[in-house]
Each structure stands twice: as structure tokens, then as C-alpha cells.
Amino acid sequence: MxxxxxxxxxxxxxxxxxxxxxxxxxxxxxxxxxxxxxxxxxxxxxxxxxxxxxxxxxxxxxxxxxxxxxxxxxxxxxxxxxxxxxxxxxxxxxxxxxxxxxxxxxxxxxxxxxxxxxxxxxxxxxxxxxxxxxxxxxxxxxxxxxxxxxxxxxxxxxxxxxxxxxxxxxxxxxxxxxxxxxxxxxxxxxxxxxxxNESVKVLDRKGKYFLFHGDLTTADNKRALNETIDLFKTLPQYKLVVASDRATEDIKRKISTVENISLTPIQTTENLYRLLEDAHANILISYQNSGTKVKLFNTLYNSRFVIINENITDDPFLMNLCLYGADMNEIRRQIITSAEKEFHETEKRKEILEKNHxxxxxxxxxxxxxxxx
Known part of the structure; x- marks a missing residue:
């Protein structure tokens, strides 16, 4: 053996x-x-x-x-x-x-x-x-x-x-x-x-909120979340759920002051999947160029739209499955555009993800x- x-x-x-x-x-x-x-x-x-x-x-x-x-x-x-x-x-x-x-x-x-x-x-x-x-x-x-x-x-x-x-x-x-x-x-x-992940989930065409999830004790994720919170302050018509088991006190205070943003714990893998399944779009932002982030796969297999910046993946096939924003103004436009869309990308994702990953x-x-x- x-x-x-x-x-x-x-x-x-x-x-x-x-x-x-x-x-x-x-x-x-x-x-x-x-x-x-x-x-x-x-x-x-x-x-x-x-x-x-x-x-x-x-x-x-x-x-x-x-x-x-x-x-x-x-x-x-x-x-x-x-x-x-x-x-x-x-x-x-x-x-x-x-x-x-x-x-x-x-x-x-x-x-x-x-x-x-x-x-x-x-x-x-x-x-x-x-x-x-x-x-x-x-x-x-x-x-x-x-x-x-x-x-x-x-x-x-x-x-x-x-x-x-x-x-x-x-x-x-x-x-x-x-x-x-x-x-x-x-x-x-x-x-x-x-x-x-083994198979791409088939979901309803519309979700309930935008989702940001991750370890909020790391400098990169904290910076990305602060940028995202500032963005959603200007978009009070859309709900943002921040999911993390590791949120610092300063982040908790900042989220509590914004009416359309809420913080929820993840705790279990099952809870994370439930959060992903109910999300209409996911916000994935990084300021570190270190290849494809793990959380991208969870969102592509288990959720609907995924809005990313350039540091989330360097794989052109995966990037083609996402909505891309070069800066926060473009991320903002993708949020507004995706909010009005229905999701129809399941078969396209199955073809790429289940075959190659x-x-x-x-x-x-x-x-x-x-x-x-």
C-alpha cells in the first residue's frame, strides 16, 4: 500500500x-x-x-x-x-x-x-x-x-x-x-x-442578497471588505451580507452603522453553502496577485453571479465565468447590472468546471x- x-x-x-x-x-x-x-x-x-x-x-x-x-x-x-x-x-x-x-x-x-x-x-x-x-x-x-x-x-x-x-x-x-x-x-x-465540489448546483434564477465572505483578520480581506462596505453605503437599495467567523471589533462596529449591511457567522460548511445558495451575487476582491483564490471555486459551484477584480484568478477560463471590475467604480457598475439580471450560466459552468477542475x-x-x- x-x-x-x-x-x-x-x-x-x-x-x-x-x-x-x-x-x-x-x-x-x-x-x-x-x-x-x-x-x-x-x-x-x-x-x-x-x-x-x-x-x-x-x-x-x-x-x-x-x-x-x-x-x-x-x-x-x-x-x-x-x-x-x-x-x-x-x-x-x-x-x-x-x-x-x-x-x-x-x-x-x-x-x-x-x-x-x-x-x-x-x-x-x-x-x-x-x-x-x-x-x-x-x-x-x-x-x-x-x-x-x-x-x-x-x-x-x-x-x-x-x-x-x-x-x-x-x-x-x-x-x-x-x-x-x-x-x-x-x-x-x-x-x-x-x-x-463535485457538481455545479442548479439554482433559481434570482438570489436574495450580495455576499462577501472570508477570514476578516487578514489585512488583504479587511482592506477588500472596507472598500466593499464603502461601496454599499452608496447603494442602499441593495443588501450586503458579510459572512465570517473571524471579524475584528472595528469591522463589527463599522458594519453595525450601515443599515443595508449585516454580519453573520459561518460556523459550518453547511451554513456556508446555504449562504452561497441564497446569494444573488458574490463580491470577491483581493489586492494580492497570488493565483486563483480557493473561495472562487465555492462560489462558482454553489452560487450565482461572481464579481471579481484581477487578483482573484489568472485562469482565463475561470475569469470568463465571472463579472470583472478593474476598479471599485467598475465593481459598482457590475453590482447594479447583475442585480437586474436573472442567472442562466449553470450549463456553461458545468462544462468548464466539471471537466477541468x-x-x-x-x-x-x-x-x-x-x-x-
């Missing part, structure tokens, strides 16, 4: 945000193909129980607490990588010589302690971390955080160049990152996001690469 270590930057359940969605549904798809998964998770607090959904798709689950030492900021290693380190982690890896799939560069600090012959190493390249932290620095208003993100970006610049050549293959999410990695280290493979096909491609011998 084929076995694989997967090193996750967090516990991948529930799959409610960003890269964790990709991690969870990748594990599920690989497990469905018969791969025995040894899952290693770096987390803040070790849970008392493991969710049934994780137990069913893994052979073992190991937890390691992220280090809290602020002095790690002063190491040349990026802080996000330095805090994900453990002697127990190394011992658990050495018990089984299966290949290792690292979920993001922040999980790779252990590589320096592995003997070259022990494991075949693979990387899921979630972000160009140098660009990601540079983008966070530009979006962040807090001066202290802005400086921290800038330093982390500079650290990753050297860190990722040094590491990328150590992997048998680097699985990239987008064309942009594939081209960057392939040019530098020649080991890139393009494997799009795992998202868990199934999780099973992506998992089969990864298995061919990892277990090629």
Missing part, C-alpha cells in the same frame, strides 16, 4: 478558509485513491478529540504546538517557518520512510534535519511567500505589523530560493507560480486547487508524480 506523510500548517478541519480547504480536500481525494495518509499538524492548541471526518481519511494524526517564543523573529529563518518545529515531529517522520508532502513553505523548517536518503520530498506551493507578505505589508495599516510583514517578505526571498531545488516536485496552484518555480528550479507541476483527476496526477517508481 502507498503511504504519504502530509505536513499541514494547521489542523485541516473544518475546511473553512483559504489553504486549509486545499489541504483537507487533497487529503480526502488521495485517501479515496487508497493512499495511507500520516497527517502532521502544527497548531496553537492541541484538540482533545480528532474529528470523525479526519479520522476517516487518515491513518495517523500527529499534533505539534507552534512555538510562542518572540525571539524567533530575530532568526534569519522566516518566523512562520521557525515556529513550526519539534523534536517529536522529526522522530515521527523517521518511523516511516514514506514520501513527505509539505503544505506550504512555512512547514519546511524540518528539512535541514532530514537525511537526504530518508524521504522523497514534495512541496505544495500555496503562495510565493515573498510576494504574499509583501502584499500584506502594503495592505496593513498598523505600522508595527507592516514592518513585521516586510521583514518576513525579505526573509522568504532567500529562504524559498534556497529550498525550492530540494524537492522532487513543487505542486503549484496557478500558472503564475508555476512559471516562477519552473524558471528557477525546473521542478514545477501545475495542480490546481482542491476544493471539494475535479479533485479526483488532480489527486490521480499527484499520485503518478509522487509514486512514479
Amino acid at each position: 502507498k503511504e504519504l506523510h502530509i505536513i499541514s500548517f494547521n489542523y485541516p478541519y473544518p475546511p473553512s478558509y483559504g489553504g486549509i480547504i486545499d489541504v483537507y480536500y487533497k487529503i480526502k481525494a488521495l485517501s479515496d485513491l487508497g493512499i495511507k495518509i500520516h497527517l502532521h499538524c502544527f497548531i496553537d492548541q492541541i484538540p482533545s478529540t480528532i474529528d470523525r471526518e479526519i479520522k476517516e481519511i487518515t491513518e495517523n494524526v500527529f499534533f505539534y504546538r507552534k512555538k510562542k517564543n518572540p525571539l524567533l523573529y530575530f532568526l534569519p529563518t522566516p518566523f512562520a517557518a521557525a515556529i513550526r518545529n519539534s523534536d517529536t515531529f522529526l522522530k515521527n517522520l523517521e518511523k516511516n520512510k514514506a514520501p513527505i508532502l509539505f503544505e506550504g513553505l512555512q512547514t519546511t523548517h524540518i528539512i535541514r534535519f532530514l537525511r537526504d536518503s530518508d524521504h522523497k520530498l514534495y512541496l505544495r506551493y500555496h503562495n510565493n511567500e515573498r510576494e504574499y507578505y509583501k502584499g500584506l505589508s502594503l495592505s496593513e495599516k498598523n505600522i508595527f505589523k507592516k514592518v513585521i510583514y516586510k521583514i518576513e517578505s525579505l526573509k522568504y526571498s532567500g529562504y524559498q530560493k534556497k529550498l525550492l531545488k530540494k524537492f522532487e516536485a513543487v505542486f503549484c496552484l496557478s500558472e503564475k507560480e508555476y512559471n516562477e518555480v519552473e524558471t528557477y528550479s525546473g521542478n514545477a507541476r501545475l495542480i490546481h486547487i482542491f476544493h471539494g 475535479s479533485d479526483k483527476a488532480k489527486a490521480e496526477e499527484m499520485v503518478k508524480i509522487i509514486f512514479k517508481n
